[in-house]
Amino acid sequence: MMSGRPLSPDISAECASEHASGQSAHVPASCGFPHAGSGSVQVSGLASTPASEAAASGATARSASQSISLQDVTLARGGRVVLSQISLAIPQGSFVGVLGANGAGKTTLFHALLGLEPAVQGSMQINAQPVRRGHRSVGYMPQMRKLIGGQFTGWSMVASALHGQRWGLPWYGRAGRAAVDAALAAVDAQDLAQRPVAALSGGERQRLLLAQTLLDDPSVLLLDEPLASLDPARMRETVERIHTLARARNMTVLMSAHDINPLLGLMDHVLYLARGKALLGTVDEVITTKALTALYGAPVDVVRAGGRVFVVAEGGGSALQEHDCGGCGAHA
Numbered sequence: 001m002m003s004g005r006p007l008s009p010d011i012s013a014e015c016a017s018e019h020a021s022g023q024s025a026h027v028p029a030s031c032g033f034p035h036a037g038s039g040s041v042q043v044s045g046l047a048s049t050p051a052s053e054a055a056a057s058g059a060t061a062r063s064a065s066q067s068i069s070l071q072d073v074t075l076a077r078g079g080r081v082v083l084s085q086i087s088l089a090i091p092q093g094s095f096v097g098v099l100g101a102n103g104a105g106k107t108t109l110f111h112a113l114l115g116l117e118p119a120v121q122g123s124m125q126i127n128a129q130p131v132r133r134g135h136r137s138v139g140y141m142p143q144m145r146k147l148i149g150g151q152f153t154g155w156s157m158v159a160s161a162l163h164g165q166r167w168g169l170p171w172y173g174r175a176g177r178a179a180v181d182a183a184l185a186a187v188d189a190q191d192l193a194q195r196p197v198a199a200l201s202g203g204e205r206q207r208l209l210l211a212q213t214l215l216d217d218p219s220v221l222l223l224d225e226p227l228a229s230l231d232p233a234r235m236r237e238t239v240e241r242i243h244t245l246a247r248a249r250n251m252t253v254l255m256s257a258h259d260i261n262p263l264l265g266l267m268d269h270v271l272y273l274a275r276g277k278a279l280l281g282t283v284d285e286v287i288t289t290k291a292l293t294a295l296y297g298a299p300v301d302v303v304r305a306g307g308r309v310f311v312v313a314e315g316g317g318s319a320l321q322e323h324d325c326g327g328c329g330a331h332a
């Protein structure tokens with residue numbers, strides 16, 4: 001078994017030199033290199049098919065019940081391939097944890113599904129329609145959330161996502177106001193409506209941000225690290241809240257995270273990104289030493305202890321980094 005020393009805070013230099021040298025056997029799993037690769041895609045479960053099989057069988061992975069489907073999709077940022085020839089299908093109503101080290105491509109994937117980053121190749125559908133920008137059935141909580149300052153109240157902050165204006169002033173109308181009230185109620189945040197956002201805790205702000213994503217009653221929610229900055233108890237509470245909402249509304253949720261543990265028992269599936277590839281399946285299918293070693297192309301150990309899961313790279317260091325979790329210990 002491999003030791004679990006915490007990751008070096010400055011792993012980027014180590015990753016860069018390993019990558020430049022072309023060595024793969026000892027590349028720390030946490031590097032998550034953008035990888036032009038051979039196009040091999042490892043996807044399991046969920047009616048997902050390796051790209052080659054899909055092509056051979058003529059399967060298109062499209063059906064009305066599929067919420068998100070990707071066929072042979074390659075995504076790049078800044079001219080570098082981040083995800084290569086990914087094919088997968090996620091049924092409506094699935095609660096999916098999107099995992100991967102820094103730079104693995106979680107945000108890139110979300111941006112692509114939002115129509116913000118066109119695919120280099122391949123096709124993407126949401127609700128059987130080609131992905132396009134401004135899809136109202138897709139709710140999105142971005143990773144970098146600037147603190148809204150001043151005396152903005154919780155209600156105003158949620159309402160600001162409605163984009164209503166009249167005579168240069170915010171104008172939401174009766175339906176808009178009702179939508180804001182309903183969204184606040186959905187996340188149990190009515191008590192935050194009249195409080196200044198600047199005076200709210202991180203967890204309370206997260207509830208308001210979640211309320212914003214619900215305004216258009218989306219069928220798909222993309223949540224980019226919604227657990228960042230939360231303490232472990234708040235993390236679990238947040239995941240449970242989102243899970244309950246998703247089940248009640250039959251929403252598909254993709255939630256990126258650096259720690260799988262707050263999601264355990266609630267996720268239907270894990271989408272694990274590494275080295276330009278994706279592995280989709282249940283926790284028991286994906287979070288295994290064999291599956292992750294194959295995905296990373298380097299030895300990775302999955303350790304289960306005390307009801308928690310730890311993914312440890314060879315030579316120590318967690319394959320996934322903790323996020324704002326000082327002293328949590330190395331875990332996936």
Ligand SMILES: Nc1ncnc2c1ncn2[C@@H]1O[C@H](COP(=O)(O)OP(=O)(O)OP(=O)(O)O)[C@@H](O)[C@H]1O
Binds near residue numbers: 078100104105
């Ligand atoms: N605007 C950009 N221009 C060029 N490259 C980018 C840009 N944004 C991201 N990248 C690169 O694309 C790769 C994937 O980044 P992405 O943000 O999707 O990763 P991530 O899995 O969300 O990482 P993290 O967990 O750190 O948020 C990284 O190598 C990153 O440096």
